[in-house]
Amino acid sequence: MSTESAQAPASTAEAPWPVRTVARKIGDWIHRLGTVWVEGQVTQVSSRPNTQTAFLTLRDPSADVSMSVTCPNWLIREMEPPLREGASVVVHAKPSYFFGRGTISLRADQIRAVGIGELLARIERLKKLLTAEGLFSAQRKRPIPFLPKGVGLITGRASAAERDVLANAQGRWPHVRIKVLNTAVQGSQAVPQVMRALRIFDADPEIDVIVIARGGGSVEDLLPFSDEALCRAVSAAGTPVVSAIGHEPDTPLLDYVADLRCSTPTDAGKRIVPDLREETERVRQMRDRGRRALHGWVDTQARLLNQIRSRPSLADPLGPIQRRQDDVDVHRERARRAMLTLLAKDQAELASSRARLTALGPAATLARGYAVVQFVDAEGNLQVLRSVSEVEAGAQLRVRVGDGAIKAVAEGEQE
Template sequence: MTSAQPRATSTGPSTAEQPWPVRTVSAKVAQWIDRLGSVWVEGQITQINARPGTRTAFLVLRDPSVDMSLSVTCSPQLLQNSPVPLTEGSRVVMFGKLSFYTGRGSVSLRVTEIRAIGIGELLARIERLRALLAAEGLFDPRLKRPLPFLPGTIGLITGRASAAEHDVLSVAQRRWPAVRFEVRNTPVQGATAVPQILDALKELDADPHVDVIILARGGGSVEDLLPFSDETLCRAIVACRTPVVSAIGHEPDSPLSDHVADLRAATPTDAAKRVVPDAVAEQALVGELRSRSAAALRNWVQRESHLISQLRSRPVLADPLRALDHRSDEVERLREAGRRDISRAIAAESTTIEHLRARLTTLGPAATLARGYSVVQRIVPDGDPEVLRSVDDAPPGTQIRVRVADGAVRAAVMGKDK
């Protein structure tokens, strides 16, 4: 028979050959947790189990912003002697020490003091958070996204079978029967409200068909509306790509979600009216616009017709040929005047020409010849006849041409006299 495998000591390293036993690991975990000491813890009580006759009361303390809880134990007298009655849903601050129970392998907070957070403290915290978010610019109106005129699908986050859900659905469907909804029912108060609202908000924001998201809840106390002043939820609303409408409570209620949302509605009914247009009102508006446009068109046509009538009544358009006829008569008068002037000028010039012709005829050689004179020309061989100007130019025997009024004769020079 082989000997038992050696185990690692509590001070030595843990290996595959020398593993620690469970008791050693549990003891070390208990030591590590014990080093944390006493702490103050804030949360919301979600469960109380305090049976009569027992020495220990068991509670569950939950973080309102995330899905995390912690087991708490305390003396029943601590619950009974609390100045403010502690119930499930109460916001508290506890002072205690964490303990690790090695037998069960569980961690529990053993508290020795419990302080309920009053209304004043809650309001003060909300105001501090309001100032912080405002300083970061999350309330800036420039960050608000406009709502679509006619959303195809509306995301609705509200309590199951709540009056807010009924109001939003009934009013929206009455105003626009074709509207579609993606409804996500979540708790709207209590410790589990914020985590489930965050999941629903993330899911609807990721849906490409959802055009706007409505957060709706009826009225309630300050404690009931606390989830909608949660910092995590406010930042998630700002981070949404889809416009978000906050319709929480009634008109006097003003959780922080109203300030970070793209639109604040006084009530869930008001949210439905702000998001969905009224079909009847829109139809009436369309009818009114049609009437106004038709009247404007008729007035424009009448005005243009009157203008055309005025243009047509002008002489130039009423009888466009009248101006041409008038100009035609004037052209005819001018043409006749021009013809007369030209005829007169031609007659005057003709008379002048006749006078010049008579003078030329009188002064010309033909007239001289007619009076008995003649022109003697010497015939030059192979050339034109030359006028004989001197007897020296015509020696005897020279051929001459004598031109008279009715013709010419040829002769030869027989002699000359000086």
């Protein structure tokens, strides 16, 4: 069969393979895998007394993946302790492909229950791994809101843990809003259901804190709360998470990764909301302290005002002001006289300087009959004519006299 399948030509749209050929090829690949050791969690056991074959469903505890397992019925009956749903097992099996139905299952010849010691060792290894990654670091933990506007509670249906959290939280703060999502808290469905509820609450803007609560139980019962996928989901959540699993000695890994670890569900109900009576009493005490402090401050200020009022300076409050006003008037008069004297002196000096400038300036000389002759040099600038050699006949001249200027033309040098 395998030789024929290997030699079959590649399929095309014009020459497709029939279903039997595809099924044979798939079966060939699966049968080549041989026997494997598989670990998982038993979610269903069907072992009837009068049958030769028992049927199991083996599920991956960290993912929504499961496979069917068949084994001899005596293998189930001889297991001690008896195999039950939710148990973790290791199976030695060979994958089988059923040609007629196109399904895959595992044919087991050995089933070993995972003991408590092995479970604890695995949890310890996972704890070291998550610690090395920093998931348990105190710096990652977020503070729990003092008074959350909404609390999301993930717990078992009609469980004592649910009653403890609700009763204690509502007893401390009657108006607290608590939304409850009931999930499986043990067995194979616990992890995916708790993670689904966690995502729902984390996306709800009205939820400020999430509580995951469960009562006490055995190591196997609390095993879902040490699941790696759940721990990483809690670490990645944007809403603070409170862990309230089991009793005081119970410490699943969820306690380490959560933002707040409570010893019991009762303790969680007390720590997620403040106590109304305690807060009312605290407000009353602070109000009394504020009143006493205010009265003390007012009394101190009143005594200080009385002391200030009794000082001699307040007997005649306008007298010092009048004396200062007289001083200001005297100084203002002195300043006025000094300023007038300075201005008169400066005006006399200014008149004297103006007279000297007038006498020395060219305007006075021009007024006496003299003139200033200017010519245009090669660069186009006016220059004072100082020698007849500086201009030639026909040069344009500018003659400035006392009351203005006239233009002239040089005709030549005169003997």
